[in-house]
Amino acid sequence: MNWIDLTNIQQLADIKELSKTRPQVIFKHSTRCSISSIAKSRLERNEQPESCDFYYLDLLKNRSVSDQVAQDFAVVHESPQILLIKDTECVYEESHSGIQMDEIMEQIALN
DSSP states (O other): OOEEEOOSTHHHHHHHHHTTTSOEEEEEEOTTOHHHHHHHHHHHTSOOOTTSEEEEEETTTOHHHHHHHHHHTTOOOOSSEEEEEETTEEEEEEEGGGOOHHHHHHHHHHO
16 A cells, blocks of 8 residues: 555645545544554555555544544544545545445445
8 A cells, every 4th residue: 555644734735636637535544543453454455546546644643634634525533534535525435344445446436
């Protein structure tokens, strides 16, 4: 998995702009949560789709960024959480055991 670290709020503007031409995926991860670690491991065991970028947001180190993600994309904060951004908006979000690469890939194809 080629994670792009999401560490500052300015990157959210970049993600929105990139999402106009290429799907962007944000994975919100808590390094203290075993469920979050399982979700991350499950994602990393799969091949990353070449058609999109995957961002890794460490919630404990970057809480303000996480708060801004929730506000910018009109989602309730959860951890772990996956968001699919297309055309500047969150078109799919899932959390906890619902985070599955095959579902993400299906949503990329649908949206």
